[in-house]
Amino acid sequence: MSDIVTTERVTIPPTGACQGCAMVLIARHTLDTLGRNSVVTIPASCGAWSGAMLIDRGPTQFPSAAAAASGIAAGLRAAGHKNTNVVVIAGDGGTYDIGLQALSGAAERGERIIYVCQNNQAYMNTGIQRSGATPRWAWTTTTPVGSVQKGKLVWPKSVPEIMEAHHIPLVATASIHNIPDLKRKVKLAQRLTTEEGKGLSYIEVLNTCPTGWRYPPEKMITLARLAVETGFWPVYEIVEGKFKLNMKPRKLKPLKEFIKLQGRFRHLTDEQIAETEKWVHARWQRLLERDERGY
């Protein structure tokens, strides 16, 4: 646990984020772990509010973070900097939706990029609109609870699985209630991507966003833990093809415990909660089997 606080900070408080924002922890621990020999690019997202940093930031537009990072990586090599970490910190909108093409292209090209997606399951900085990562039935401002349609009507997609299909050295998920696990994965990414040049590393962290999910900020860590303990957010890693579930509760807690804390799910019926739980459990089962197999 002594590993949590890094002595050499790259990120400098204060930040411009909301109270109790988990994104700040994600940005801080990613960049502080990687250290000063890093360059980061952050597309339009709440990440833009991560505050001052003691490293250079490269420019990018919202849809093209991974492409911009590809250019930065090439530019740095051409300028003689061979071992600099090139990092992206993007939201789920910039990753699942508008930025997916650039990310897929960069992964296929084997770009040496450490790509961190802070997934808060909607477009938050622009006013809580739905994304490809928004859970089914969740309220957002573009999936309002109307008299005919209530919340998002479709299941979210899974970009970690899409990234796995790119045969990259590291695909991992993480949760902010377990910072040492996140830091370990960031270090792993640094070794595989920056040092060994094996290609793009993809780490996706659930960003429990109090503002968008409609819950009191002091419950941030509780909610992150519950997301994992209910199976809503499985934490796993695929390192050079080897699969491992990193957090394996013996028995999953009822999903209701996670859902009932959040305003975005307030309108859900018992049937909808049960159906979501079924979906969550089916995925959990698949992951347990993979964990057993090891791939």
Place this chain on the structure above:
Amino acid sequence: MVKEKVEFITGNDAVAYAVKLARVKVIAAYPITPQSPVTEKLSEYVANGELDAEFIKVEGEHSCLAAMRGAGVCGVRTFTATCGPGLMYAHENLECVHRDRTPLVIAVPNRSYSSLFPDYTDSMCEATTGFIQLFVESAQEALDTTLQGFRIAEDHRVLMPLMVLYDGYVTSHTGATVRLPSQEDVDKFLPPFKPYVVRVDPSRSEYIQWERPGVPLQEMEHEMAMTNAKEVIKEANEEYAKIFGRSYGDGLVEPYRVEDADVVLVTMASMTGTARQVVDALREKGKNVGLLRLRSFRPFPAETFQELQKKYGFRAMGVCERDVTHGCNYG
């Protein structure tokens, strides 16, 4: 004496050759007709070790320009080529390059948006993106202007990105006799890129925050840079002529038989060849006509036109162009 070899090559190959001579460090490109041969030729150069560059084979032009921005801020010489739908697809990132103040050079074999043939819908759509736009007439001029382009864009009085525009097929795909300069001579004309500031530099011991002024002041800076560019384009044209013996008017506008002309035609790029013949034919019939070829569309040399008018006293200018903007009675 300059050492040049003469080859019969296309405009696209001439541009690729210039990129090799310019020792570009990072290239990103995505194929599109009629630009693809540039991408292919540069791929060959890199694959054969003739050009020591990072080549990012991007998955589209939007990403291409994003990658060029990323590489540009690291302070290295960058190049790409695209046209038509590709140029427009890249627009979002294209617009930002001049805000980064990185001297990217783009070759654009002009292509219509709605067909494969050359009109200027593509480049005129991007005329407000802060790029210097030099329209060239021939394969030879495409090579010469690509080399001049890096020098102009990288000049610390300018630091704005630049497009070398030539007509799709007419220039991009038609074989022509082209004089190819030697590496030694080009190295004299175009030394390695010295950035004014390097925005992304992990070796710096102290952290420097990259700050641009607010938008109104930024735009004023860009305007000043574009004004400076007019002089720098002229200088590059002159310096190039000193070494290689070729020049294109004053670099901004190229006049043809304007002495005592009553009327002049204004043209751009490859149509100028035909227009010259028409001028010759009309002159033979005793008509006092001349021609002005506009080379620098951005920055636009309005003063040069005024000076030429004053000097030669022509009464009217007719404009012949390959673009139309609907709803305002003219192109």
